[in-house]
Amino acid sequence: SADSTHPGAMGGRQGSHELPLRLLVPTQFVGAIIGKEGLTIKNITKQTQSKVDIHRKENMGASEKAITIHSTPDGCSHACKMILEVMEKEAADTKTADEVPLKILAHNSLVGRLIGKEGRNLKKMEQDTGTKITISPLQDLTLYNQERTIMIRGGVEECCNAEVEIMKKLREAYENDVAALNLQASLIPGLNLSALGISSGLPVLSPAGAPHRGSSHHAAYNPFLVRPLPAPPPQEVVYLFIPTQAVGALIGKKGQHIKELARYAGASIKIAPSDNPDAPERMVIITGLPEAQFKAQGRIFGKLKEDNFFNAKEEVKLEAHIKVPAAAAGRVIGKGGKTVNELQNLTSAEVIVPRDQTPDENDEVFVKIIGHFFASQTAQRKIREIIQQVKHQEQKSQHGAATASQHTK
Structure with missing residues (x-):
């Protein structure tokens, strides 16, 4: 749970779609940032028209605490500067640190675009602002903590100028993702994104350990909801093909990674035995x-x-197979391949319904989908939707036939 300060006069433009600014500050400075009877933080929120959450009750014993600032970009930068000034003063008064670096937390999925090709964006920011910027390694991420730490070293002014540039890049990447996901949401009917934890932000794990979910301060990611489904859909089975040399990494030491992944996703994940080791x-x-x-x-x-x-430059493309009732396979292909072509154009995944398949014991055949993650997901949803329509029509025609036979009796 976060200690939320009073929201000040909150910037008018600011809505839930704004990416909040997340800072990581040394625990010993939290008291000074809050101030006697909360006066310092009240003053900051009032002057910068922002809402500031100090997550001091989390990660007991951790050496750093997260602070989330909700405001307009200007409001966030102003609040950031005031907090940095308080920490600098406190460090000087208590002689606890020579310099206080500014640490910004950012969701891993945005960091690549901040760094830029071969680190160009980052180098340019360092040159333009006269700061030194380092980013925590990927290895520090866990399933629960998807945030990287961006550390900026330099004077208060320089650090604050760097914050403006960094957040500009992160907001741009974030807005592109939200737009893409909104588009995906409209393309993927029946995918309840709120159930994915997408609306509330990915859970964040503190350095101290236990994940804390659902509180508003997480790098609140992908902030939109889709209406929940009326009835729980049946379990689905997807056969995903991964490079053989990646199997060990997916399983992890003593099966830890695959277990953690299954628990996180709420799915059963099994690696099929291989007939051919090569x-x-x-x-x-x-x-x-x-x-x-x-x-x-x-x-x-x-x-x-x-x-x-x-290869770092390629988007990861994998092949996935899903089974469809043999009776629905024709509908997936469509007249003269019309439906399958539309599917491929819409999702940018390759969709193949191999001919001459012998249906299995459940009278089902395979459909192959090859593409990057969102393309594959969209195609899977669309194909499942076609299957539902076919089933629905069959039920209707069976019901119609039963009613007709009753009338003829």
Whole structure:
């Protein structure tokens, strides 16, 4: 739970779509930032028209605490400067530190664009602002903590100028993602994004350990909701093919990583035994509701990219198979391949319904989907939707036939 200060006069433009500014500050300075009877922080919120949450009750015993500032970009920068000035003064008065670096927390998915190709953006920011900027390594991330720490060293003025540039880049990346996800939400009917934890931000794990979920201060990521589904959909099975050499990394030491992933996603994740040890790919069988599929597959795609099983410049593309009733396969293809072509154009995934398949014991056949994560997800949702329509029509025609036979009796 966060200690929330009074929100001041909150900037008018500021809505839930603004990316908050998240700072990491040494625990010993938290008292000075709050001030006697909360006066210092009240003054900061009032002057900068922002809402400032100091998460001091979290991560008991941790040497640093997070602070979340909700305001307009100017309001965030103003509050950041005031907090940095308080810390500098406190450090000088107590002689606890020679310099106080500014630490900004940012969601890992935004950091790549901040760094830029071959670190160009970051180098330019350092030159323009006269600061030294370092970013915490990927290895520090866990399933629960997806934030990286951006450390800025320099004078107060220089650090504050760097904050403006850094947040400008992060906000731009964030807004692009929100727009892309809104588009995905409209393209992926029936995907309940609030159930993915997308609306409330990814859970954050403190350095001290336990994840704390659901509080408003997380790098509140992807802030939009889709209406919940009326009835729980059936469990889905997806067969995802990953490079054989990535199997060990996915399983982790003593199976830790795959267990943690299954728990996080709420899905069953099994690696199929291989008939051929030299096969370049292994099949991962994922069973779970649509939300669990989204989370599990998303993390697997991310893991392969992070662990460099793919060239850093390429988007990770994987092949996934889903089974569809043999009776619905024709509908997935459409007249003269019309539906499958539309699917490919819409999702930018390759969708293949292999011909001459013998249906299995459940009278089902495979559909292959090849593409990057969102393309694959969108195609999976669209194909499941076609299957639902076919089932619905069959039920209606059976019901119609039953009614007709009653009338003829």
